[in-house]
Amino acid sequence: MSRGVVAVSTVVVLGLTAACSGSGGDGKGDGDGAGGGKPSKSAEAGTSSVTAKLEKVALASGDVKKYKVEVTKGSEKSAGSEKSGGEATPPAGRVNPAECRPLSEMLTAAAPATSKAHVSRTLSPTDVADTTTTEVVLLAYGQADAEKAMDTLRTATKSKKCATFRDGGRRYIGVRPQPAPVGGDEAVSYKLASRSGEFLDRDRVTVVRSGSTVIAFRASNVFDPESAKTDEEGEAAGLPEKFRDGVTADPKVADAIVDAQLAKLAEAKAK
Known part of the structure; x- marks a missing residue:
């Protein structure tokens, strides 16, 4: 039995419309201030309101052909992290260098500190x-925070210090900026x-901002050198592609999913 390669493409969508972010509290009482107090009832109510609006624009069954849509398991909690926007972000000091943190935040369902709900x-x-x-992860931002999120992310992708960085026990390598797509206000x-042992987890992330909506698309796959070698031998021997297991190409974001999510966000803005 072939060892195979698990190919995983992940799309992370961050943000929401200005209307949604505008209805979600004022950012006060979120537990990040002095004393680290719990969010006020009004702040919690605001977060719940924004979350409800995010639920309406999140992809659902039938939105993308040939895909089953489910609520991501464990997306509400992340142990050992700071709470923010209804989700958890990496604790301070876990990402090193610290300026690379925006890159790491886009790789998980954790909410950046300035987001309001997810x-x-x-x-x-x-x-x-x-x-x-x-x-697919959606997080609500305010306009200024959405713009700042893009600025810090862009800076991190270009920083030589972030060509290699650590997030806890994981070490990321080969960080390189890529051509961004045309669309939105910026990308x-x-x-x-x-x-991961003998395997190589590879990710490609594209983030697009449209107003206060920040949409990050993450595609991932796992490269298994042994399976890739077997596939190359199979290809040389004329073995049909469906019988091969290796993944040799860099991951790509599925256009159908991106288009469906962008269309649903645009529809919500038009109402």
Whole structure:
């Protein structure tokens, strides 16, 4: 039995419309101030309101053909992290150098400290031959915070200090900015990888801002050197592609999922 390669494509969508972010409290009493107090009831109510609006624009079954949509398991909690926007961010000091933290935040369902609320969905292909899984996370921002998030992310992708960085026990390598797509008010794209034993986890992230909506698309796959070698031998021998397991190409974001999420966000803005 072939060892195979688990190919995972993850899309992370961050943000919401200005209307949604504008209805979600004033950022006070969120537990980040002096004393680290709990959020006030009014702040919690505001977060719940924004979360409800995020739920309406999150992808659902039927929005993308050939994909099953589910609420991401464990997306509400992340142990050992700071609480913010209804989700958890990496604790201070875990990402080193610290300026690389924006890169790490885009790789998980954790909410950056300036976001106000979040929802997360996982899309699984209905075609058993397709091993790609997609995760979609939406987080609400205020306009200024959305713009700042893009600025800090862009700076991190270009920083030589972030060509290699650590997030806890994981070391990311090969961080490189990539050509960004045309669309929205601005966009940032980058790729990176991390080792997991003999395997190489590879990610490509594209982040687009439209107003106060920040949309980050993350695609990932796992490279298995042994399976890739077997596939190369199989290809040379004329073995049909469906019988090969290795993943040799860099991950790519699925256009159908991106288009569906952008269309749903645009529809919400038009109402």
